Amino acid sequence: MSQPISLRDRKRAGTWNALHQAAAEAALAPGLEQVTVESVAGAPGVSCRTFFNYFATKEDAVLGLQEPTVDEAVLAAYDVDGDLLEETGRLMLSVLRPIQGGTSHRRELLAKYPHLLHRRFQYVTKVEQLLTGLVAERLQASARWQGQPHEFDAEETARMTVMVVGAGMRYVMQKTFDSPTRESQFAALEDGLRLLRGVLEELQ
Template sequence: MSQQPSLRDRKRAETWAALHAAAARRAIKDGLDCVNIDVVAQEAGVSTRTFFNYFPCKEDAVLGLQEPSVEQTALDAFDIEGDLLTEVSRLMLSVLRTLQGGDDSNELRSQIYQAYPHLMHRRYQYILKVEQLVLETVRAQLGESRRWKDQAPDSAWQGHSVDDVAFTVVLAASTRMRYVMQKTWSNPTHTLQFEALGEGLELLRDVLKEVL
């Protein structure tokens, strides 16, 4: 059973969403250079000091980006003994979805990226953080897994370190995230993104059969 968010968590989510909405509206209406943090905070009903408790800079507020996290529900669903590429890809998508709060609507963000394409680099920096979090999780769990400890002498992993294997699997999963984001850009809902992930994994396996 999933735990209901506390009143404090709900209030924090509401404040985060209000700051993002105010900053994004200002960027679309007045231009990114004219987004004023004091005005954004005032429109969201908080102090400027509070703004910096939620966002390190106005660009992150405009884009609605926040530090990624590995939520307990994602960890509980992750099975290191299962199909490794599928499990790591699903974990990465779950962590990727923590980057953005609020609803699943992408219309406003799409307008902002079209107007200010250089901000895509800012998003990419956060995606690198997602990959690092997933890598740390996979590396730790793989090293303690039965599949690693009980591998046969002729296993394909023999001669490779757990760090290198984990990195390679995470890198492969990252390519599927690009597929998911491309396929669901206009409507990045939870359901559609995980459906696109399944399609992308099937495609990857079919392509690898032909090229390997």
């Protein structure tokens, strides 16, 4: 059963959305060069200091990017002794979804300012680094892992797992670019993992 959203969280979400909307619309007209933190913060009536509690840069506000975090409930459900590819795929998507960027004029913004794609990529790299550490910790604590000999250590295995899953995640993002709902992305993840397994088998 989902927990009710507190008034504080609703207000925070409202402020985040207002800042993102203001920045995205300003980037389209008059243009990204004219967007300032002061003007964006003024839209919902907050201070520049408050702006930086939500976004690191004006570009992040334009795209609606959020720092990657792992939900404790999702992490608790992560089973490193299960299907490592599927488990890590679901974990990665749960972390990626909130940092993908807002939906306000996404296609228009990236078409007009293609260099912003690099900023999105930086956030994906943060996700991969975060997950590599988490997967390595879980592997090291796993009785199954400890009870078997391995040519590569847990950290190397975790890094490769995250890299392989990341390739499947790009498939998910491309397939659901216009409709990045939770349902569509997790469905695309299942398709992507099946395709990935088939490709890996072909390469053996």
